[in-house]
Amino acid sequence: MKRKLLLSGIMGCLSLGMLSAQEFHLQPTPQVYEASQDSIALPLTYALSADQKLEDSPALLLLEKLLPGKAEKVAFRISIGTKGDKAVKKYARRIPANPEGYYLKIDKDEIIIAGTDERGTYYGVQTLAQLLTLPKLPLAEITDYPDVPYRGVVEGFYGTPWSHEARLSQLEFYGRNKMNVYLYGPKDDPYHSTPNWRKPYPEREAAQLKELVDKAAENGVIFYWAIHPGQDIKWNDEDRQNLLNKFERMYELGVRGFAVFFDDISGEGTKADKQAELLNYLDDHFVKVKGDVEPLIMCPTEYNRSWSNVAGGYLTTLGEKLNPGIQIMWTGNRVIATIDRESMDFINPLIKRKAYIWWNFPVSDYVRDHLLMGPVYGNGLDIADQMEGFVSNPMEHAEASKIALYSVADYAWNLADYDSDASWKRAIRSLMPLHASSLETFAVHNSDLGVNGHGFRRDESVALQPALQALLSAYKENGTIDENAFSQVETECRKIVEAADCLMASQENMALITEIEPWLMQFKLVGQYGESVLRMLQSLKASDAEAFDAAYAHAKALQMLMYKIDTSYNQNPYQPGVKSGSKELLPTFNALFVSAVTRYNNKYKTQLDTRAAYMPYTMSSNVPQLASLSVSHKGKGGSVAAVNEVIRWQPGGEFVLSIDGLRTLKSLSVDLGIADMAASFRLETTVDGRNWESVPLQPVNGKTRFNGQVSGRKVQKIRLISISAQEQQVYFKRFMFEEE
Structure with a gap:
């Protein structure tokens, strides 16, 4: 037993x-x-x-x-x-x-x-x-003994790769937690992918990789080095030899595990038969010849069910033609998805082997303004015999990722006895034993991803949700305060402020605090904002207009400070900003703020600003992969979240950005990631939402980016529409504009 x-x-x-x-x-x-x-x-x-x-x-x-x-x-x-x-x-x-x-x-x-x-x-x-x-x-x-043969991490995210020091720390962490695989494949390593995958690493980078290989061996970890050649590979003897040469150089550095990634590419590199032919050659002429090399791993182009055309035969081609010893990665029913028996029953018969799961959590390269610090849950507990491997794709924040990675190790080792909440609490204690309570308070409210193009969400503020809902429901309905719910929310707001201060002052795990400090600053403001909103409710109930005015002024100041944090820190070009408590806390506090100010204005015949958060831009799209993208606003400019994967843009598919009033544009820039795309799309604007006018497109340096000639143009909506009769496979790397 x-x-x-x-x-x-x-x-x-x-x-x-x-x-x-x-x-x-x-x-x-x-x-x-x-x-x-x-x-x-x-x-x-x-x-x-x-x-x-x-x-x-x-x-x-x-x-x-x-x-x-x-x-x-x-x-x-x-x-x-x-x-x-x-x-x-x-x-x-x-x-x-x-x-x-x-x-x-x-x-x-x-x-x-x-x-x-x-x-x-x-x-x-x-x-x-x-x-x-x-x-x-x-x-x-x-x-x-472990349930899953291969367990670990794939550093396969977009964005800032981990530092050398962070990777060394990670490898020690894997050893302690009995994870046996680390796949090195950061998308922004130029010698891993286009344009320099054919070239050897410079001396400094090669020495660091050698140190990582040695550190992995010390900790019982198989160091897999991955290459991502598909975007510009030529199916010829020259590039086949280029791959063998690169593998040989990595072998000389001590690498004994190799992977080839064909994910997130378009064009010639996506052909299954060519991929299989190349991989079999590498398997036959390198892996098997060396004798001391681990099984070859490949990440397919159709790496999830929603992108798979079973009738088209891509996956069945791999299943039939790939050498049986080559392992095939899989992310599940979607790019971001939990893994269950139904999803395994779909993929394993097609590829004629057990899938090697690439689990895209806690990776946040598509929601970089959020931290994903919550429990690891949702994966099947009855699929131990269905998987060849289970590796997690983490955040670019290496230390913060350890909360999820700890539980990934726990899950993949013993599925039947896995308890997500208990494992999560232990993970938190393992990172900051002296400040575990404060870190748990932070993590429980920083778990969700926010609205995103993949539609993947996580629970957040779970224990407080009933109190938040009860407080908001009673107040919006008739202006009464649920005292029990009020007390719970007030206590939690105080805990939030104290936890943020304790963590920011802590010297216990400086690597972690350095990574999450902007979110800690924002988290404290959220707690203080909640306290101010609660004081507004109390003051209005007591008919104390002076106290209400003071609490209102503080709440407005905190809204501005939260905006400053959001527009000053983590200003990456994709999803800039810092979001904290965005699923439950802030929406509830904002709704209470609006309701309280509205009631105050009605009672005292004033005209206080009822807006809790200002966002002048919204977007919509009938292109499924674009439909849930977020829009950012900073100063006179706006941008739409970028997408890392290939976008399958159907004929007539459109992307529409709406503005809350008539504005005059200064500039607009679009990057679809593929050269010469301007002829397949039309950019349009309207001042009334009905009559659309075309905007000339100007390529920038003949590359994938083009600018719309919008200077001085008044707009209320902007639309990008496909005018091609064929589906276009593009990227969505940039959609940015600036007002005059």
Whole structure:
């Protein structure tokens, strides 16, 4: 029978400092744990029993780092080895048959760590490392192994790649959490993708990659290096040799895992038969020849169900023609989606193998103004035997991503026992044990993505939702205050302000605080804004106009400060700004603000501004991938969120941006990512919403971008419409304009 390891005690003092009594749980949750009530003191010295072939292995190096007191003729013994080793021979029947499994036994005078293979032995030591943080070691037996063969991370997002230091920290994190794969494939690495994938890395970058490869090996992680050649690849011998040459250079750096990505491309590179032919060649003439290289991985062009044309045969072509050892990645029913049995039952028969899941969470390259700090939930708990791998695509914020990655490791190791909320709370404690309560307060209100083109949303402010809804419903309906709900919201606003201050002042995890500081600043303002709005409600109820005016003035000031944060920090060219509490907190506070000011104006015959948030621009589109994009406003300008994936723009499909009044434009710039697209689209404007006029388009340097000749033109709506008789596969990299 499976049992979760759940021990109460004091967390140790190795690197965390003394903490209060709290739940202790092995990470990831082990498959089988059996323990008595007895425990032993941590051994100061021990005799080591290990075969010589384990010397300098990651497992033995970690053990000796954890317990340096190795000695001879000591009663307490630690026996460590892999199946077949003399040191653990008598425990052979207890070692699980599953790859990367281990058997760990803590007895009164002995510790046994026996792995199915070398990585399994390493994981046994990692489990012991966690138990060593307890004041005493429990007498226990653990039989453990992963459900999913390959578990880890794909650094495959658009935007600022992780720093070298962040990657080194990540690899250590993967080792501790028993993740065995890191796929290096940042979209903005020029030597990974177009235009420089054919060229070798410069000396400095190559040295850093070598250091990453070595760090991965130290932590039991397979370092996969991915290449993204599809946008400009030529299906000829020259480019085939270019790929082999690049692989060979990476092999010389120590890389033993290789991947080829054909995602988010258009044109010739999307042909399934050509992809299969090339990949089989690489598999036959490189992977199999080397002998010590992991299975080749490919990311297909049709990497999710919504983009798949089954009748067209792309996926079936890969399934039939690709060598059976090549692994195929898959994101699910959509680009961003949770994975369940129905989605696995769709893809596996088509590709004739178990899919290798590329899970696009907590990646935020399409919602860069948000942080995704909430629980990992929604994936099936009954699909362990359906997946070859499960890797998470993270945020460009490496340290903040660890909250989700911790739970991804927990999920992929043991699906049946996975508890998303409990795992999330443990993840938070692992990052900031001394400020876990403050970080949890921040994370619970910074979980959702906001409106986005993929339609993927997450729960946010879950525990507070009933109080928010009750407070707003009662006040909007008849102006009454639900006192119980009011008290809960008031208490939470105070917690928000305190948590933001505590985190911004903390020195506990500076890498994390540096990443999230703009959101912490915004978060504090949201809490203060909520407090001011609540004071407005109280003042109006008490007919205290002076107090209402003061609270109103403060709320308006906080609205302006939130706007300044949003337009001053994180000004990336795609989804600029800083959003916090955007799903539940701010909408509720704004609605209460509007209702309170409206009631005040009616009662006192005043004309206070009722606007809580000003956005002069809205957009709509009948192109599905554009329909939910967000619009940003800053000063005299506006922009629409960019899209990373290929847009399938149907004939007659249109994108319309509406303005709240007649404005005069100064400039307008559009980038569809493909050269010579101006002839397939028409840009139009209208002053009345009925009569449209064409706007001449001017290509910029003959590239993919073009400007509309709009200077001095009065507009109320702007429309970009496809005039081609064929579907156009383009990108949506820029739609920016400025008023006079």
